[in-house]
Amino acid sequence: xxxxxxxxxxxxxxxxxxxxxxxxxxxxxxxxxxxxxxxxxxxxxxxxxxxxxxxxxxxxxxxxxxxxxxxxxxxxxxxxxxxxxxxxxxxxxxxxxxxxxxxxxxxxxxxxxxxxxxxxxxxxxxxxxxxxxxxxxxxxxxxxxxxxxxxxxxxxxxxxxxxxxxxxxxxxxxxxxxxxxxxxxxxxxxxxxxxxxxxxxxxxxxxxxxxxxxxxxxxxxxxxxxxxxxxxxxxxxxxxxxxxxxxxxxxxxxxxxxxxxxxxxxxxxxxxxxxxxxxxxxxxxxxxxxxxxxxxxxxxxxxxxxxxxxxxxxxxxxxxxxxxxxxxxxxxxxxxxxxxxxxxxxxxxxxxxxxxxxxxxxxxxxxxxxxx
Ligand code: GDP
Ligand code: MN
Numbered sequence: 375x376x377x378x379x380x381x382x383x384x385x386x387x388x389x390x391x392x393x394x395x396x397x398x399x400x401x402x403x404x405x406x407x408x409x410x411x412x413x414x415x416x417x418x419x420x421x422x423x424x425x426x427x428x429x430x431x432x433x434x435x436x437x438x439x440x441x442x443x444x445x446x447x448x449x450x451x452x453x454x455x456x457x458x459x460x461x462x463x464x465x466x467x468x469x470x471x472x473x474x475x476x477x478x479x480x481x482x483x484x485x486x487x488x489x490x491x492x493x494x495x496x497x498x499x500x501x502x503x504x505x506x507x508x509x510x511x512x513x514x515x516x517x518x519x520x521x522x523x524x525x526x527x528x529x530x531x532x533x534x535x536x537x538x539x540x541x542x543x544x545x546x547x548x549x550x551x552x553x554x555x556x557x558x559x560x561x562x563x564x565x566x567x568x569x570x571x572x573x574x575x576x577x578x579x580x581x582x583x584x585x586x587x588x589x590x591x592x593x594x595x596x597x598x599x600x601x602x603x604x605x606x607x608x609x610x611x612x613x614x615x616x617x618x619x620x621x622x623x624x625x626x627x628x629x630x631x632x633x634x635x636x637x638x639x640x641x642x643x644x645x646x647x648x649x650x651x652x653x654x655x656x657x658x659x660x661x662x663x664x665x666x667x668x669x670x671x672x673x674x675x676x677x678x679x680x681x682x683x684x685x686x687x688x689x690x691x692x693x694x695x696x697x698x699x700x701x702x703x704x705x706x707x708x709x710x711x712x713x714x715x716x717x718x719x720x721x722x723x724x725x726x727x728x729x730x731x732x733x734x735x736x737x738x739x740x741x742x743x744x745x746x
Contacts, residue, residue, distance in 0.1 A: 375577045375588060376419040380459045382573035385550060391542040392535075392569045396461030402442040408435040411463040416445045418453035421558070421574060422494075426451045431463060464571055469559035470526065471495050472540060474508070474547045476554070476578075483508045483547055485518065485540060489526040491559035514544035535568035536560070551581030598642075598664050605657050607644055614639025616739050617667030617699075619658060621646040621674055621684065629673040632728050638736035641667050646674075650683040656691035668742040669700045671735040673728065676707030685713035689720050700738045704731030 377385075383393045398417070399405055416428035423429050428450035432438035442458045449455070469491035477484035487504040488495065495503065504525040506518055519537025523529070528536055539560065547555045556574040563569060582588060595603065602609030608623070616633060618640045620626040626645050633640055642665040644658050662670060674684050685705065703724040705713045710726055717724040725731050 375579055375582065377575040377577065377588075377591075378417045378419060378457065379415065379573050380417055380457065381591065382555075382575040383459075383570065385546055385575065386542075386570055386573055389542050389546050389549075391539055391546070392567065393573070394461040394464055394569055394571065396459055399442065399458050399460060400446075400456060402439040402446060402458075405435060405438045405442055405458075405460055408432065408438045408460075412438055413459075413461045413463050414438055414441040414445065415459040415461065416448075416450045416455040417457035417459055418450045418455060420451050420453060421572075423450055428455070464561050464569060465564040466559075466561050466571070467564050468562040469571075470528075470536065470562070471498070471558045472536070472543065472560050473554065473556035473558070474543050474552075475556075477507065480507050482510060483544065485522070485544070487522050487526055487536075487540070489528070491561075495558070508544060510548075513548075514541050516541070531566060532562055532568060539568060539570070546575075550575070551578045551584060552576060553578050598661055601664075602644065602661050605661070607654070607658055607661065608647070609642065609644040609658075609661055611642050611665060612640050615641040615666075615668045615743070616735055617641055617662045617665060617670040618643035619646060619662065619670065619672045620644075621648065621679065625673055625675050628728070629671065629732075632732040633671065633736065636729075636732045636736045638732065638739055640671075641665060646684070648679050650679050650687045652687040652690035655684075655687040656695065659691055659695060659697060663695075663697065663699075667699060669702060669735055669738045670697075671731065672701060672703040672722075673731070674703065674705050674707075674713070676705070676709055676713065680708045681705050681713035682709040682716060685716040688722075689716055692720055692722075700742065702731055702735040702738060704728050 380398045386393050411433050414430040414432055430441035432441050445455050471488040471491040473486045474483050485506045485508055488498050488502055490498045490502055504522050519540050523533035523536055543555050552575055554576040557570045559571050561569050561571040596611050599609055616638050618629050620629050626643055630640050674681050701722045703717050703722050705724055706726050714724040
């Protein structure tokens, strides 16, 4: 789950990591008493807002409201702006990059920092980037901060503040079950303070049961995606109109590939994982119908969960529902003949070849769409 900047900064503040003074509004009228220059920042769960025109500066209540009005409801990098963060404008002397992320190759947290901040880290030359794996059984130690500041050429009080912030970031990374904590830019102000001018955090979805405070705050999800999350179904909305149901993440990806190979485009996909429970399958279909696909493409691989038990679950779920869109199923694996029989008996086109199934699905979709 990606947190908005204002949420990440709330967490920073609670942990004593310095952030600018500011507040969040949903309407321009809620901006008041701007006496000093402020930054008006659109809240979308993606970076690069500055370049996309999502960050504005203002010197009075009136201009701040005007800028906020322009941003609220507009789209910044594909996301509709619903919140604005109004913050004191910092006088920037220097900008740094610093982040902690979960590194898949070492399976440990990785601290990354650079004196070249405010730009995408991908564009910074490798030899200007400090990287240090943090062993979670040892945790963060001040010497890591000293290595960091030595590498980036920071000295004196600035170095001390940056080290302190790196330690705080690790504390936050652990306590919030984060996959990423990033500050870009971490700013050195003209008066010598080091402050997080931006903040980005991703929380590990599998840890959300430990963090009830995030419930309902995952606003980057579409309403159906949110419902799916509540039911524990992996469900993603895309921009085509073929609904895909598969079991397992790899098979789901392969399904999307084979559809696009045949000129089709998935509109949503959901992953049944290892389930064959009719209730779960029924919930999945209900969500699928809300997304209004032109055809539904089911791709099941029978292994430990046999294909005929999945097929039985599908049949049971469908018998109590009114699903009118064409359903095409590709069934492969343990007991596939029996599964194909079961599905065919309820009017589902079922075959065992993925290429054939994908081709039929795309054809049916094109018929249903009337050639558009
Ligand atoms: P992003 O583009 O989505 O990463 O949004 P940021 O919060 O990083 O803001 C983009 C850029 O706006 C920063 O790199 C800064 O150069 C600038 N900026 C943001 N906040 C301030 C501020 O308080 N004062 C000044 N002078 N510039 C700011
Ligand atoms: Mn940024």
